[in-house]
Amino acid sequence: MIRQTRGDSFFKLLTFPIGELPAAIPLGYWIGWTVKSQIRRMRDGELLSDCVCTWANPLTTTTLAVEALDASEWTVGQAKWDVQFTRTSDGATVSTLLDIIDITADSTL
Numbered sequence: 001m002i003r004q005t006r007g008d009s010f011f012k013l014l015t016f017p018i019g020e021l022p023a024a025i026p027l028g029y030w031i032g033w034t035v036k037s038q039i040r041r042m043r044d045g046e047l048l049s050d051c052v053c054t055w056a057n058p059l060t061t062t063t064l065a066v067e068a069l070d071a072s073e074w075t076v077g078q079a080k081w082d083v084q085f086t087r088t089s090d091g092a093t094v095s096t097l098l099d100i101i102d103i104t105a106d107s108t109l
Contacts, residue, residue, distance in 0.1 A: 028059035042078040
């Protein structure tokens with residue numbers, strides 16, 4: 001579970017292997033794949049944020065930065081989050097394991 005304060009920017013740096021994705025993937029494997037990530041409220045699936053995904057080094061594709069700068073309107077409670085990879089050549093899709101985010105209230109507004 002990830003702890004996140006409402007209003008603070010969400011930022012995660014993911015280094016392979018991630019979740020169930022294979023650990024032995026070669027450098028540059030994810031070139032030619034699109035990457036997207038969303039954070040949704042757990043109780044009803046309402047979209048809280050589309051995350052921005054950026055490869056730290058686009059040639060090796062081993063470290064991915066995922067961020068949502070504005071979390072000021074996020075609802076306190078639990079949310080779900082994952083990252084989805086789609087191969088542009090044929091549409092094959094693979095996702096990381098779903099992670100839970102515990103969003104707490106901020107005392108400094």
